[in-house]
Amino acid sequence: MAWWKLHKRDKPGSPTGAGGAVLASAAIITRDQVRSVVGKGQEWQAQAWDFYRTVSELKSGVRWAANGCSRARLYIGRVDPDGSSSPTPVDAQAEDLSPDLVARLLAPLEELAGGQLGQSEMLRRFSVHLDIPGESYLVGFDDPTSGDRRWLVCSPSEVTSAGGGGTIRVQLPESQSARVELSLDDCTLIRLWRPDDEYAYLPDSPLNGLQDPLRELRGLTSHVLATVDSRLAGAGMGVMSDDVVPASPQQTDGANPVHSDPVTAALIEAMAASLRDRDSASALVPLLLRVPGSVKDKFEWHSFATELDSNLLPLREAAIKRLAIGLDMPPEVLTGLADTNHWNAWIISDDSIKLHLEPKLGLIAEALTDRYFRPAWEALGVPDPEAWACWYDTSDLKQRPNRAPEAAEAHARGAISDAAYLRELGFSAEDMPDEDEQRRRLLIQLATTNPQLAPAALEALGVRLPNIGQGAATDAVRAPVEISRVAPAVEAPARNEPPALPIAASAVLDDGWRMACLDLAARRALARAGNWLLSRSGRSRRGELAHVPVHEVHMHLSPDQADLAQMLDGAYRDFHAATPGETDLHAAVDLYVRRLLLTGIAHERGLLAGHLAAAGCDRAAA
Structure with a gap:
């Protein structure tokens, strides 16, 4: 005997099977x-x-x-x-x-x-x-x-x-x-x-x-249907003065002949007209009778509608509400909820x-x-x-309608897998890139974000670089800029005290257009870094920093040194285009911005001037 049949055998001394466990x-x-x-x-x-x-x-x-x-x-x-x-x-x-x-x-x-x-x-x-x-x-x-x-x-x-x-x-x-x-x-x-x-x-x-709410609801529905089908309840009856002489009904033969009483037969034919043809005009015209003597104003119209008709809608709504409360389900499913929207429906x-x-x-x-x-x-x-x-x-x-932001943050932190991230975005595992595509994307990212690895990454991608003399590059460009939070190369001023400017910096300050250009380059780089930090912060944190200028966000959100290259990617494009060939100046401004980001110090023109003078980039003083 197969196991699926054996499984139902009772154990010895077991009144219910399954080891005597009683499940009601x-x-x-x-x-x-x-x-x-x-x-x-x-x-x-x-x-x-x-x-x-x-x-x-x-x-x-x-x-x-x-x-x-x-x-x-x-x-x-x-x-x-x-x-x-x-x-x-x-x-x-x-x-x-x-x-x-x-x-x-x-x-x-x-x-x-x-x-x-x-x-x-x-x-x-x-x-x-x-x-x-x-x-x-x-x-x-x-x-x-x-x-x-x-x-x-x-x-x-x-x-x-x-x-x-x-x-x-x-x-x-x-x-x-x-x-x-x-x-x-x-x-x-x-x-x-x-x-x-x-x-x-x-x-x-x-x-x-x-049973009672359901019987009530079905009875009200039956009443509505009967009212719709009834010519008297809908169109009513009109009474005119004179002898009771209704229009003679059409005589028919067959299993159901017209009633022998002409008045009754007329009533039956009138009420059945709307059932035979809903589009018939007779379904909307009241039944006409004549009575002896005078009728007020020669014509009277009598409606057969009841007081129940005017209360049908609230009665049906009340019955549906009772049904919704009694069923094992949320009442809102049947009754509806006026203030439901896509934010609270889930x-x-x-x-x-x-x-x-x-x-x-x-x-x-x-x-x-x-x-x-x-x-x-x-x-x-x-x-x-x-x-x-x-x-x-x-x-x-x-599952909530849209968990893509939470999934993106969890995926970036390594908390969920690639497959789970794709599922939250609505994609399948077939949409994942293969190993060759992942390798190509990684090489492109290295080539665009890391200058030291860019030549090797481009070569692996099949991009041939021209043979440029080594003298065109300076040590400041070739070597990575080392930043330390504990002991920066140039002493940073205290947060609430204005920096002391070296004497050589006065010449830079006198050169207004040049200092304005350098000040703008530093602000743009800090703003780009601030946007990068905000994009990776929670919604509540972004709300708290809404009043903070974007180039001062680093004073409230501390970045990691490993992220500096990514957050400053493309930050100096216009600056380099405006000052071609000044590689030492480019490296000095970048070093200045990175020190501000890591120490959380606010940018000031005087501080920038002192840093450039210490780096030997004071062209006017030289």
Whole structure:
């Protein structure tokens, strides 16, 4: 006998199977129980199905919950001993488990309902059944025609007792006449139900307490339809003075001849006119009668509308609200929420999952674990089956509409993988660059950000450089600029004291246009670095620094020395174009800016002049 049949055998001394564990929401139906449990529907369950088929608001709400459950994913995980978190998936600890153990743990899940696609429909039907009749049946058997294993989620109406001997009759989904009789020795029959609060063996559902609101809502809808179909309620009746001589109705023969009384026959024909043809003008014209004597103003119009008609809309809204409150779902789904927008809609959805969908999914997962998976694992020889469980994953439902900014920051910090980053952006693993493309991008980045490695990177990219004499470059350009926070080469002034200017700097200060150019170059470089720092800060931090000039952001956000080359990339393009050939001056300004960034000191013309003089770049003084 296959393991999937062995798993349902009761242990010695176990009244319920699965080692004597009593779960009030699931049970394996045995021979002794089949006649007392299967097919014993209650009256309210039949009424619940009737309301589900006729009340559109109810069907919409039940399907909302069912569609949400269908998007959950079942998985196998290790149970947390203290219960403080969900079971840890097997995939997350596969390295610590033997491949044989992983295969045995996942085998029942891979078989159940045909895999993940079938399990989605299984969860959907479970949700519908638990919300309407309050119970459902999971039937597993070998198809007698094909021999394939089948799993069916059946409503109580689809499973009946076939008499003695522990045999059941199951309605197959193929057609009305497709039925199969199964012996409990050759199949698995698991019953899941919402336990009644008073008698746990009885099923319960939200519809058990919503009979009156549903009847009221359906009655109001019927009244509206009857009013629409009634010519008297719509057009009314007009009365004119004279003998009662209505227009003679058209005489007809057949199974339903016109009434012998001409007045009654006229009324019947008038009321039936709107039913035969909605577009007929007679549906909008009032019925005309004549009465003896005088009528006030020779004509009177009588309406047959009731006071209920003017209150239909608020009454229906009140009934829908009662229904929405009673169902196991957020009332906003049926009633709507006026102040819902794309900023807070995800919060409502998250609460709906936690309070309405997850308890139902937990009931299903716990029932499957206790009545199907753990007995199956024991039959398959899995050590300590109680340490494992089937659970649900609702991450696809809880995901916020746009988590790209958070994903980008986490990816930059190395907290998530490339595949996870692509998933948050809406791309697949097929969109990832291959190794050759990654190598080319890395070489381009090195060539554009690191002057020392640029020649080698360009050569690796296949770019041939002209043979330029070594004398064209100075040591200041070839050698990297070493910056130290602790002991800078030129003493930086205190933050609140103006720097002392060297004597040679006075000549630079007198050269107004040149100093203005150098001052502008330094400010632009600091502004570029400030924008770089802000772009990598949180939204709240950017709000705090909104009043700070961008070239002073480095006084509040300290950069790392390793990031200086990236944040100053392209900062001196205009400056170098305006001062061609002055490589010593370029290196000195860049050194000055880097020292300001690392020490958090504000830029001042006098400080820049002193730094240039100390570096020997005071052209006027020279």
